[in-house]
Amino acid sequence: VVTLTPDQRKLITDKNLAHFVTLMKDGSPQVTPVWVDCDETHILINTAAGRQKPLNLSRDPRVALSIADTDDIYRYIQVRGRVAEVTTEGAFEHISKLARKYRGEDYVYPARPGEQRVIIRIEPLHVSGRL
């Protein structure tokens, strides 16, 4: 497990999208652009239970992410990691926080009946790129 540098954390907490890769049953990659966040040690993604991503992760916890700076295409990081935890705890509050980050302070993430949000907590194993 590696520790994210302040510059890497800033790229993640700034309003940049991550492209999040999981492995399908046949081992081929699935990629989705997602909102992204991090804490001191982990990278955090928020998705909904029942989608392809959590399904893939329950089978194979190996993931990758790449994030480019929207203001400077030459600045990016690529991360290889492993899912440490998938949790519903605080997941709606977390998607609400992400919605404010990406859509603006006034944006309220709508509660959708039947939608269970989950936080995917990722341990970075290898980080490279150019910042």
Add this chain to the structure above:
Amino acid sequence: VIDLTPEQQRLLLEPNLAHLATLNKDGSIQSTPLWVDFADGYVLVNTAEGRQKPKNVRRDPRVTLSLVDRRDGQRYLEIRGRVVELIHEGAYEHLTKMAHKYAGPSARNPAPNTQQRVIFKIEPLHTTGTVD
């Protein structure tokens, strides 16, 4: 093999950054942002020999690309495909063309001209996303 729709082709031809996932030897994933092009039904990306990506696709040609419209984050496209050819001829010139597309008409080719560039010719097999 599928034909990309005009809107999907447009997303590739405009200067939107693509993220390319390839498979490492142990089955884990490598994902990299890169410049992308489209011609004659194939998705084209340009990288340098010696890097992980060409090694990976020679071993396992299954790749997946993801793009977001730079002007509208709700519009995105995932393309699953297979690398059908690695092209050296014209690859350096192709990178110059990509530099002009992404960084402006006066942009210089960012690679040293001694670098062996390679184009991945990717056959699209399946798409998902919000751009039809």
